[in-house]
Amino acid sequence: MISSSGIPAVVPPGRLAESDQPVLPLDGGLELRPWQLTDADADALLAAGQDPDISRWNLFSLADRAEARARIERIHARRRAETGAIWAIAPHGGAAVGLAGLNDVDLAAGTAEILYWVLPPARGTGLAVQAARRLSRWALDDLGLHRLILCHSVANPASCRVAEKAGFSYEGTQRSAPLHADGWHDQHLHARVATDPD
Numbered sequence: 121m122i123s124s125s126g127i128p129a130v131v132p133p134g135r136l137a138e139s140d141q142p143v144l145p146l147d148g149g150l151e152l153r154p155w156q157l158t159d160a161d162a163d164a165l166l167a168a169g170q171d172p173d174i175s176r177w178n179l180f181s182l183a184d185r186a187e188a189r190a191r192i193e194r195i196h197a198r199r200r201a202e203t204g205a206i207w208a209i210a211p212h213g214g215a216a217v218g219l220a221g222l223n224d225v226d227l228a229a230g231t232a233e234i235l236y237w238v239l240p241p242a243r244g245t246g247l248a249v250q251a252a253r254r255l256s257r258w259a260l261d262d263l264g265l266h267r268l269i270l271c272h273s274v275a276n277p278a279s280c281r282v283a284e285k286a287g288f289s290y291e292g293t294q295r296s297a298p299l300h301a302d303g304w305h306d307q308h309l310h311a312r313v314a315t316d317p318d
């Protein structure tokens with residue numbers, strides 16, 4: 121497949137949408153698995169949408185279970201459109217305790233942005249780092265992307281620590297991007313490319 125730039129697509133169209141979303145095992149009986157349209161997953165997403173830190177840093181809020189279910193449906197629609205690939209972080213057979221995924225997927229360019237959050241009871245045990253590392257390996261080695269970016273406000277040191285520990289090198293500070301509830305924040309740009317050492 122040749123893109124409009126005349127450069128061959130890094131990943132051919134269809135590779136994301138036409139394959140099943142895999143379950144990616146993590147340590148400690150946890151895994152990355154697709155979000156399910158169940159009350160348990162909707163309630164986990166609702167809890168995230170009502171958590172002040174997740175709302176603040178991941179820039180979303182949810183009012184009720186119906187909104188959470190609609191968001192899960194959008195997650196699956198974005199995968200079918202090959203613009204996103206989002207997993208729940210969950211114990212095997214259990215309800216979601218976090219999220220890790222790829223936004224702004226551009227298969228032709230071989231790029232995506234990684235995002236994550238963890239519900240308060242599951243924080244502080246290395247879950248975000250583990251999920252980001254596992255998802256990056258899948259995105260670079262299995263899907264075939266070349267470059268993943270990770271952005272966080274300069275006022276969010278926990279996310280900076282996750283980025284560094286997950287192998288995303290600091291590349292610079294973007295000014296006044298993006299707009300948060302309390303105004304414009306500068307943000308760190310981190311990235312990991314396929315040729316980086318593990």
Ligand SMILES: CC(C)(COP(=O)(O)OP(=O)(O)OC[C@H]1O[C@@H](n2cnc3c(N)ncnc32)[C@H](O)[C@@H]1OP(=O)(O)O)[C@@H](O)C(=O)NCCC(=O)NCCS
Pocket residue numbers: 173174177178236237238239242243244245246247248249250271272273276277278279281282
């Ligand atoms: C940021 C977040 C994902 C981290 O999840 P987590 O599973 O608790 O993270 P981990 O346990 O994998 O590791 C976090 C690291 O950050 C460190 N950390 C946590 N809070 C910190 C803080 N306020 N300042 C500096 N470092 C901090 C931890 O000590 C740990 O590093 P260490 O292992 O060297 O001690 C979670 O706190 C969260 O969901 N926050 C709200 C939403 C958010 O910030 N999302 C990211 C948007 S860019």
